[in-house]
Amino acid sequence: MCELLALNFNQPVRCSLSFRGFCHRGERNADGWGIARFDGRACQIFKEPIQAPQSKLATFLRDYESFKSKIFIGHVRLASQGERALENTHPFVRVFRSREVVFAHNGTVSLSIPKPALKFRPVGETDSEHLFCALLTELSQRGIGFSKFKEIENILRYFNHYGSMNLLFSEGEHLYVYRDEGDCNGLCMIERKAPFDRVSLEDEDWEVNLAEEKHPDQRGVVIATRPLTNESWKEFEPGSLSVFKDGQCIYGGHHLPSEK
Amino acid sequence: MCELLALNFNQPVRCSLSFRGFCHRGERNADGWGIARFDGRACQIFKEPIQAPQSKLATFLRDYESFKSKIFIGHVRLASQGERALENTHPFVRVFRSREVVFAHNGTVSLSIPKPALKFRPVGETDSEHLFCALLTELSQRGIGFSKFKEIENILRYFNHYGSMNLLFSEGEHLYVYRDEGDCNGLCMIERKAPFDRVSLEDEDWEVNLAEEKHPDQRGVVIATRPLTNESWKEFEPGSLSVFKDGQCIYGGHHLPSEK
Numbered sequence: 001m002c003e004l005l006a007l008n009f010n011q012p013v014r015c016s017l018s019f020r021g022f023c024h025r026g027e028r029n030a031d032g033w034g035i036a037r038f039d040g041r042a043c044q045i046f047k048e049p050i051q052a053p054q055s056k057l058a059t060f061l062r063d064y065e066s067f068k069s070k071i072f073i074g075h076v077r078l079a080s081q082g083e084r085a086l087e088n089t090h091p092f093v094r095v096f097r098s099r100e101v102v103f104a105h106n107g108t109v110s111l112s113i114p115k116p117a118l119k120f121r122p123v124g125e126t127d128s129e130h131l132f133c134a135l136l137t138e139l140s141q142r143g144i145g146f147s148k149f150k151e152i153e154n155i156l157r158y159f160n161h162y163g164s165m166n167l168l169f170s171e172g173e174h175l176y177v178y179r180d181e182g183d184c185n186g187l188c189m190i191e192r193k194a195p196f197d198r199v200s201l202e203d204e205d206w207e208v209n210l211a212e213e214k215h216p217d218q219r220g221v222v223i224a225t226r227p228l229t230n231e232s233w234k235e236f237e238p239g240s241l242s243v244f245k246d247g248q249c250i251y252g253g254h255h256l257p258s259e260k
Numbered sequence: 261m262c263e264l265l266a267l268n269f270n271q272p273v274r275c276s277l278s279f280r281g282f283c284h285r286g287e288r289n290a291d292g293w294g295i296a297r298f299d300g301r302a303c304q305i306f307k308e309p310i311q312a313p314q315s316k317l318a319t320f321l322r323d324y325e326s327f328k329s330k331i332f333i334g335h336v337r338l339a340s341q342g343e344r345a346l347e348n349t350h351p352f353v354r355v356f357r358s359r360e361v362v363f364a365h366n367g368t369v370s371l372s373i374p375k376p377a378l379k380f381r382p383v384g385e386t387d388s389e390h391l392f393c394a395l396l397t398e399l400s401q402r403g404i405g406f407s408k409f410k411e412i413e414n415i416l417r418y419f420n421h422y423g424s425m426n427l428l429f430s431e432g433e434h435l436y437v438y439r440d441e442g443d444c445n446g447l448c449m450i451e452r453k454a455p456f457d458r459v460s461l462e463d464e465d466w467e468v469n470l471a472e473e474k475h476p477d478q479r480g481v482v483i484a485t486r487p488l489t490n491e492s493w494k495e496f497e498p499g500s501l502s503v504f505k506d507g508q509c510i511y512g513g514h515h516l517p518s519e520k
Contacts, residue, residue, distance in 0.1 A: 039309075039345070039346040039347075040345055040346060040347055041347050041383050041384070042345070042346040042347035042349075042383055042384065043346075044305075044306075044307070044308075044346065045304075045305075046304075046306075047304070048304075048326070049299075050326075056320075056324060056326070057320075057324065057326070060316075060317075060320050064316060064317065066308070066310075066316070066317070085299070085300055085302070086299040086300060086302040086303075086304065087299075087300055087301050087302035089302075094355060095354060095380070095381065095383055097381075098381045098382065098383055099383060100383055120355070121355065121357070121358045122358065123301050123302055123355055123358055123359060123360055124301070124302065
């Protein structure tokens with residue numbers, strides 16, 4: 001099914017707790033894992049076509065004190081289209097308008113746009129990278145800027161007619177979060193700000209006192225396919241785009257009524 | 261001055277010894293380090309705008325048993341154009357003809373091509389990334405394939421008029437090695453094939469018996485700005501392109517007479 005992870009904060013943070021929890025999701029999504037961090041206009045992507053819990057690189061990053069960013073995008077993969085290979089492992093990246101753009105997708109989309117008609121071409125065989133290339137082609141050909149949130153949402157809703165898609169992307173300044181219009185896995189978020197509490201992971205007997213880990217002036221959101229912790233995560237509204245910047249929602253951010 | 265490293269073998273190998281030696285070159289090239297490995301049509305790039313010997317990530321990779329490839333391209337950076345930042349750290353990558361292309365450069369080039377005229381745009385401020393974008397633009401606009409070695413050499417010699425450039429690039433199948441026409445640092449290679457010998461690093465009291473590390477059927481080349489080991493490295497001929505595939509030179513490969 002694949003699962004997604006994203007963080008956006010007002011200052012560079014480590015993602016140790018969230019990434020620790022998220023790596024467990026690789027147990028059932030065993031065909032690859034990846035995580036991107038931004039540093040200015042450029043990004044670093046770490047990914048491997050192996051199970052996250054078995055990756056020494058993933059464990060290294062989880063504990064690496066320099067692995068900080070205001071924006072992270074992560075993915076664990078269960079192969080549907082495209083074999084288990086580096087070229088089919090999310091997140092994907094392209095240079096667009098002199099920025100690196102990172103993209104990760106959960107779902108299955110069969111676009112009608114043939115690949116030769118795309119201005120940006122896929123390297124691998126996934127429907128996800130095809131969708132990414134189609135999105136960039138559309139933004140490019142129609143001259144739609146990164147801050148035209150409504151236009152971007154309309155494009156994504158149009159693509160959504162061709163399949164299921166929860167997706168995350170970023171150009172290093174904004175974090176774009178689109179929740180599928182249908183019943184595809186889900187996508188939810190939790191806000192993190194002072195005063196911080198103790199939280200425990202859903203997938204491991206692991207508790208952290210965030211008050212000891214975070215500075216009081218750190219503020220942001222963690223986004224995941226399913227809740228990673230015992231906090232009250234909020235489910236995004238189906239068929240909607242939410243955009244985050246510096247840890248705050250600046251577009252959309254509509255949620256389903258909480259069940260708790 | 262920056263320094264370069266590349267490996268090309270007939271089967272995936274680790275680059276522990278060469279990368280260990282190469283990381284020492286980061287002591288005097290302290291503004292960044294990076295290394296790319298290919299896996300099929302896709303690549304992984306690890307890079308940081310810090311000194312290689314101080315990077316825990318570089319040390320991790322050196323010892324990581326999954327860090328294998330037939331093609332590696334590495335770089336340590338002493339900033340000339342562009343501040344110390346991730347976006348200015350080599351190697352650079354672009355998707356071109358549905359493949360990832362990786363590029364690293366040593367030297368200083370002032371191209372006359374203005375950036376808006378480029379089909380591929382730089383993310384950072386380095387002359388190197390500008391040169392990379394100019395090369396891809398030229399290959400794209402003139403429809404020159406990756407196997408048109410003579411045409412590629414002619415383009416590189418033309419660019420060389422605008423400054424100094426030792427450079428390495430690869431699309432995952434070939435390793436392209438261009439040696440500056442002038443007196444820019446140098447670029448040399450050593451062949452590795454059975455029977456393997458004991459070798460020791462130039463920059464560290466470290467000796468390895470390659471016979472224990474390598475399989476007898478492994479064969480390839482290591483390329484570096486300056487010799488990394490006590491072997492008899494051969495200097496590439498100035499102003500020439502050499503192309504390697506599966507560990508063997510298939511174009512160029514002209515060398516200066518050995519001094520030893």
